Amino acid sequence: MNRSLQKIRATFELELDVSFPFPSTGVIFLILFLIAIGSVLLEGCFIAIAIAPHPPGVIPLDFDYIVWAQQNADFNLLAGPLFNLILFIIIVIPMLSAFKVAGPIEVGLLKTLLTYPIRRRDLLVLKVVEMLILTVLPITIGVLMGVVLIQWVSIGLTSFVLLLSFWVMASTILSTSVFLSLVTQSMTKSAFGGIAIWVVLYLVAAVTYIPNVIRGALNPVNLVLSYFNDTPGAAFFGVPFRNPVVHDVWGAIIINLVIGIIMLLLSVRQFRRVEV
Amino acid sequence: MVTLTRFPKFLAVFGAITLLLSIISPIITVSYRPISYLEYGTYEGVLVNCYDAIDVRIKARNDNVISAYFLNSTNGLRAIEEGSLVNVSTLHQSLNRTLVFERWAIPHPGWYAILVTPSNNETIQSISIEFVQQIPNPRVLLAGGILIIVSVLWVFWGKRNAK
Numbered sequence: 001m002n003r004s005l006q007k008i009r010a011t012f013e014l015e016l017d018v019s020f021p022f023p024s025t026g027v028i029f030l031i032l033f034l035i036a037i038g039s040v041l042l043e044g045c046f047i048a049i050a051i052a053p054h055p056p057g058v059i060p061l062d063f064d065y066i067v068w069a070q071q072n073a074d075f076n077l078l079a080g081p082l083f084n085l086i087l088f089i090i091i092v093i094p095m096l097s098a099f100k101v102a103g104p105i106e107v108g109l110l111k112t113l114l115t116y117p118i119r120r121r122d123l124l125v126l127k128v129v130e131m132l133i134l135t136v137l138p139i140t141i142g143v144l145m146g147v148v149l150i151q152w153v154s155i156g157l158t159s160f161v162l163l164l165s166f167w168v169m170a171s172t173i174l175s176t177s178v179f180l181s182l183v184t185q186s187m188t189k190s191a192f193g194g195i196a197i198w199v200v201l202y203l204v205a206a207v208t209y210i211p212n213v214i215r216g217a218l219n220p221v222n223l224v225l226s227y228f229n230d231t232p233g234a235a236f237f238g239v240p241f242r243n244p245v246v247h248d249v250w251g252a253i254i255i256n257l258v259i260g261i262i263m264l265l266l267s268v269r270q271f272r273r274v275e276v
Numbered sequence: 277m278v279t280l281t282r283f284p285k286f287l288a289v290f291g292a293i294t295l296l297l298s299i300i301s302p303i304i305t306v307s308y309r310p311i312s313y314l315e316y317g318t319y320e321g322v323l324v325n326c327y328d329a330i331d332v333r334i335k336a337r338n339d340n341v342i343s344a345y346f347l348n349s350t351n352g353l354r355a356i357e358e359g360s361l362v363n364v365s366t367l368h369q370s371l372n373r374t375l376v377f378e379r380w381a382i383p384h385p386g387w388y389a390i391l392v393t394p395s396n397n398e399t400i401q402s403i404s405i406e407f408v409q410q411i412p413n414p415r416v417l418l419a420g421g422i423l424i425i426v427s428v429l430w431v432f433w434g435k436r437n438a439k
Binding site (some may be wrong): 148 | 282285286289290292294297301304305307309317318319320321322323324325326351352353355356357359360361385389391398407413415416419433
C-alpha cells in the first residue's frame with residue numbers, strides 16, 4: 001500500500017480510537033440508523049380516498065391531488081423523512097462537534113493527541129470526515145433501506161439529487177460547527193451557538209420572503225423537495241414563493257457547498273493557531 | 277488493525293437488527309385509517325403500496341353490515357373519477373359482512389385501492405381499516421441474512437490470514 005495512504009489510515013484509526021472508543025461508533029451509527037428507518041415507517045405509505053356519486057363529466061376536486069400524491073409518493077417517501085431529519089442533524093452535529101473538537105481543547109486531551117506524529121490539518125480533516133460519516137451515512141442508509149426494502153418503492157435521479165443536497169447541507173452545518181468550536185474552545189458555547197445559528201437560518205429560509213437561491217442556500221433540501229414536487233414549498237404571510245427552477249436548485253447547492261468549504265478552510269487555519 | 281476487528285462485529289449486530297426489523301417494520305408501519313359517517317352509496321378507503329399479499333381487517337364500530345372491495349390503482353382512480361364502481365373490475369370483494377378479516381393476494385407489487393361501503397341503506401358512524409403487509413418482510417430478511425453471513429465470513433477470513 002502507498003506510504004501516504006498507510007499514514008492516513010494509521011492516523012484515522014488512532015483518531016477513531018481516541019474520539020470514539022469501542023463500542024461508541026457502532027452505537028451512534030445504529031441509533032441514527034434506527035431513527036432514520038423509524039421516520040420512514042412513520043411516514044406511512046397510503047393515500048386516503050373517497051368515492052361519492054357526482055354528475056357525469058364532473059371530476060372530483062381531490063382527484064388531481066390523489067393522482068399527484070400517488071405519482072410523487074416514491075419521491076416524497078424519501079423526501080419527507082429527510083426533510084424532518086434536518087432539524088435532527090441541526091441539533092446532533094453541533095453537539096457532536098462540540099464534544100469532539102471543542103471538548104479535547106477544553107479538557108486538554110488535544111495536547112496528548114498532538115504528541116503523535118500527526119499534522120494538525122490532517123487531524124482536523126479526519127475528525128470532520130469521521131463526524132460527517134458517523135451522522136449522515138447511517139441516516140442515508142436508514143432512509144434508503146426503509147424506502148427500498150420496507151416500503152418497496154423505487155429510487156431514481158431525483159432521490160440522488162435530494163440525498164446530495166442533504167449531504168451538502170450536513171457538511172456545511174458540520175464545518176460551521178467545527179469553526180465555532182475552534183473559535184469558542186468551549187463545549188457549551190459551541191454546541192448551543194451552533195444549534196442557535198442553524199435554527200435561526202432554518203427559520204429564515206422557511207418564513208422570510210427572500211429569493212429562492214438564498215432560501216435554498218440556507219436549506220437546499222427544502223428547495224429540492226419544492227422543485228421536484230413543483231410547489232412553492234413555503235409561503236410568506238399567505239403569499240407563496242415562486243416555484244423553484246433547476247437553476248435555483250443547483251445554484252443553492254453550490255452556494256451551500258462553497259460556504260461549507262470556506263468554513264472548513266477557516267477552521268483549518270484556526271486550528272493551527274490553537275494553543276495547547 | 278483495530279477497525280478491521282471492529283467491523284465484522286458491527287456488521288453482525290447490524291445484521292441482527294435488520295433481521296429484527298424484517299418482523300417489526302410491517303407491524304409499526306402506519307397502516308390504520310378510521311372513517312367517520314360513511315353514507316350509503318359512498319365509498320371510502322385507501323390507496324396503498326403493496327409488495328405482497330396484504331392482511332386486511334375492516335370493522336364497523338356498531339357491527340353494521342359492510343362491503344369491502346380491493347382494486348388495482350387504475351381501477352381505483354377510475355372509480356374516483358366516475359364516482360361509482362359500476363365500470364370497474366375488482367380483484368377481491370367481501371360483501372355483506374360485519375367483519376372483513378382476510379388476506380388478499382396481489383398479482384404484482386404496486387398501488388392498490390381498498391374501499392368500504394355500507395351494505396344497507398344506513399349511515400355508519402365509525403369504521404376502521406387496518407392493513408398489514410406480510411411478516412417478515414422478505415427483502416429486509418434477506419438483507420439481514422446477507423449482513424450476518426458477510427460478518428461470519430469476514431471473521432473466518434481474518435482468522436485464516438492470521439494463521
